[in-house]
Amino acid sequence: MAKLIKNQQIIDDTWQVLALDAEADAAGVTVPAGQWLVPLAVWQAQPALAARGDVAPLLDGADDPAALADQLATLPLVAVNFPKFVDGRGYSIATLLRSRYGYTGELRAVGDVLRDQFNAYFRCGFDALSPAAGKYTDAQLEAALASLADFTEPYQASIAHRDPLFRRHHRSAA
Amino acid sequence: MYRYDAYDQKLVDERVAQFTNQTERYLAGELSEDEYRPLRLQNGVYIQKHAPMLRIAVPYGNLRADQVRKLAHIARTYDKGYGHFSTRQNMQFNWPRLETIPTILGELATVQMHAIQTSGNCIRNVTSDPFAGVAADERVDPRPWCEILRQWSTFHPEFAFLPRKFKIAVNGAADDRAVIRAHDIGLELVTNAAGELGFRVFVGGGLGRTPIIGQEISTFVAWPHLLTYCEAILRVYNRFGRRDNMYKARIKILVKALGAEAFRDQVEAEWAHLKDGPATLTQAEVDRIAACFVDPDYAALPATDAGYTAALAENKPFAAWAKRNVRAHKQPGFASVVLSLKKTGIAPGDITDGQLDTVADFADRFSFGEVRVTHEQNVVLADVRQSDLFALWQAARDAGLATPNIGLLTDIVCCPGGDFCNLANAKSIPIAESVQRRFDDLDYLHDIGELELNISGCMNACGHHHVGHIGILGVDKNNEEWYQITIGGRQGNDASLGKVIGPSFAAADVPDVIETLINTYIAHRHEDELFIDTVHRIGVEPFKQAVYGDKTPAQRKVANG
Known part of the structure; x- marks a missing residue:
């Protein structure tokens, strides 16, 4: 079973991603039983999914997180897809969900999620990281937990550090 | 100059540890080439023709003596005894071994230096006026603001993987010596009618493949809002900049596609949520940083010695x-x-x-x-x-450091070009040398007067050829190196892009062509008129005529042999 880092612990990942072909009909696709992350188009086309409790929306880089603004309080989780780790749109989406839209539930990074970006994910508000299945051995993933804390006192305000360094600490004159 | 406190030092030390671990995993085969590439680039490590190239950050061009000595030590110990100052005020070493780079970064950290974000699709080293703090025409010292931006942009978690690289420049003087309108964000320090300090903001400037002069999107952003305003720009760019084509991924393409006004509206809408938030600058923080840039203890001296x-x-x-x-x-x-x-x-x-x-x-x-x-x-x-x-x-x-040619034709701005760079289409250093040799008569050089000649070995334009009074661009035609020449570009307050004079030339012809351009200028110039002013007064045509005459491009090529 794939592994998930949640709240800095490694746990089994019980959710799966529902892949949708470009031509597929978002309204017609069947979401089977079990826990599924579904593309925003499916989530929006099938309002009944919201009542299931075991289906959650998966935002892509081009999606507008505002689309979920009214539902955030009731979602089991929100996932953000990183198709490639160098596609940084998900960091802004996460930041917006946590700040502008006040989302407090599980925020999960899925896709090309690599340990060298764990710290940035964490600081942008992700509390769940789902590297691709098989990407890391258990031992590698254990070692990778250290990357969450690559930078302990970053300069900027972010989701993890509400205030920038100059407001968090007194910095004496150089 | 800015001096690190314990927090600055810790971040740099943590970066060394992080990159050391990444490089070990790469060398052990745990990290793939594709996974390692962006990581090494964000530490200034390119893989070049001969060896890795390491680009070390020189924040807004400022160095202390102990840091310069460290660069000397690195050149001697890990390289071939020299380094190269780039057109972005950084230092590049062309010959270090990859295995030694973590050690070099560790050495740099001991003198408050690093190679953080000197490459990659992130916010790069902030550049500014080399005469900051001492120029007579300075309104406001840009250095504290550069340092504030440096800290804000360093390891910004949201903006580490932008669509493309991102460059910010700050100017605080009457004359723009930082080419701010050739940057993704150009900031000009200004004072408004109420006497408050703030920034005039330009976006979407840049050279490279699609040279564009930056457009103004705000006439005044008050200083407390500098970081939130920049954050708004970066967020709009990060979300909506193109990622499908790296040649169309710079912010200038987004600004051009939306139009400056629509882009500004998006930024303002984003900023409305960020303004007055926690990232708002405090007087205490600005004072803390500005205290590093107070005047040195100048002796009281007569105006003229x-x-x-x-x-x-x-x-x-x-x-x-x-x-x-x-x-x-x-x-x-x-x-x-x-x-x-x-x-x-x-x-x-x-x-x-x-x-x-x-x-x-x-x-x-x-x-x-x-x-x-x-x-x-x-x-x-x-x-x-x-x-x-x-x-x-x-x-x-x-020491060979007193060539009396600053601002003259032989003070050539030049990228490393095909001798070192993987991206280059053509060599640039030998072209610079051939022009320097042609114009080796000092009296003649002084008579020609101020003239900026810029050479880039490819359209990425590291040599800033578009804004050279004379620009030379290396191009590849059927695997041969050719050189396209532009005239009339300039940096500064009236920044403009040069115009191509016509078909390109073989390397051996470049000095002749430059000489013809100079002779044309001398024939047409008014008294005390600079080359660039003559070009703008009489236009490109007389120069074109002098260089090409009635020759068609095909005949020209034959004439070149």
């Missing part, structure tokens, strides 16, 4: 050097000195380990222990007593 005046009158070579390489200073009795890295036969911007040590000694002896790097690839001692200029000149001459 009698010994200096006498030496100018008696010594012609010294006077020639002073005319070109010494600049007026805001403080009576002081001057700023440009040490030329444009000696004929040496690649523009290159400096040896011994010269670096010498520059560090000069800094300690003559200029309060500080040095600046210019984007024209020279080195500045900003605070020299007039009474020391003669001694400095003699020592600089001995």
Whole structure:
């Protein structure tokens, strides 16, 4: 079973991603039983999914997180897809969900999620990281937990550090 | 200069540890080439023709003597005894072994230096005026604001993987010496009618494949809002900049596609949520950083030093050097000195380990222990007593750092080009040298007057050829190296892009073509008119006519043999 880092612990990942072909009909696709992350188009086309409790929306880089603004309080989780780790749109989406839209539930990074970006994910508000299945051995993933804390006192305000360094600490004159 | 506190130091140390671990995993095969590439780039490591190239950050061009000595040590120990100052005020080493780079970064960290975000699709080293703090035309010292931006942009978690690289420049003087309108964000320090300090904001400037002059999106952002406003720009860009085509991924393409007004509206809408939030700057933080940039302890001196005046009158070579390489200073009795890295036969911007040590000694002896790097690839001692200029000149001459050519045709701005760079279409250093050799007569050079010649080995435009009065661009045609020439570009307040004069030339013809352009200028110039002004007055046509005559491009090629 794939592994998930949640709240800095490694746990089994019980959710799966529902892949949708470009031509597929978002309204017609069947979401089977079990826990599924579904593309925003499916989530929006099938309002009944919201009542299931075991289906959650998966935002892509081009999606507008505002689309979920009214539902955030009731979602089991929100996932953000990183198709490639160098596609940084998900960091802004996460930041917006946590700040502008006040989302407090599980925020999960899925896709090309690599340990060298764990710290940035964490600081942008992700509390769940789902590297691709098989990407890391258990031992590698254990070692990778250290990357969450690559930078302990970053300069900027972010989701993890509400205030920038100059407001968090007194910095004496150089 | 800014000095690290424990927090700054810890971040840099943590970066060394992080990159050391990443490089170990790469060398052990745990990290793939594709996974490692962006990580090494964000630490300034390119894989080049001969070896990795390491680009070290020189924040807004400022260095202390101990840092310059460290660069000398690195050049000597890990490289081939020289380094290269780039057009973004950074230092590049062309020959380090990948395995040694974590160690080099560790050494740099001991003198408060690093290679963070000197490449990659992230916010790069902030650049500024090399005469900040000493120029007579300065309204506001840009350096504290550069440092504030440096800290904000360093390891910003949201903006580490932008669509493309992102460059910010700050100017605080009447004359723009930071080419702010050729940057993704250009910031001009201004004061509004109420006397408040703030920034005029330009976005979407840049050279490269699609050269565009930046457009103004705000006439005034008050200083407390600098970071939230930049954050709004970056967020709009990060979300909506193109990622499907790396050649269309810079913010300038987004600004152009939306139009400056629509882009500004998006930024303002985003900013409305961020304004007055936690990232709003505090007076205490600005004061803390500004305290690092107060004037040094200048002695009270007469406006003109009698010994200096006498030496100018008696010594012609010294006077020639002073005319070109010494600049007026805001403080009576002081001057700023440009040490030329444009000696004929040496690649523009290159400096040896011994010269670096010498520059560090000069800094300690003559200029309060500080040095600046210019984007024209020279080195500045900003605070020299007039009474020391003669001694400095003699020592600089001995070190090969006193070529009296600053601002003249042979003060060529030039990228490393095909000799080193993987991206280059053509060599650029030999072109620079061939032009320097052609114009080796100093009196003639001075008669031609101020003229900026910029050479880029490819359209990425590291040599900023678009804004050279004369620009030379290396192009590839059927696997042969050719050179396209533009005239009429300029940096500064009236920044403009040069116009191509016609079909390109073989390397051997470039000095002739430059000479023809110069002769055309001399034939047409009004008294005291600079080359660039003549070009703008009479247009490109007379130059074109002189270079190509009635030849068609095909005939020209035959004529070239």
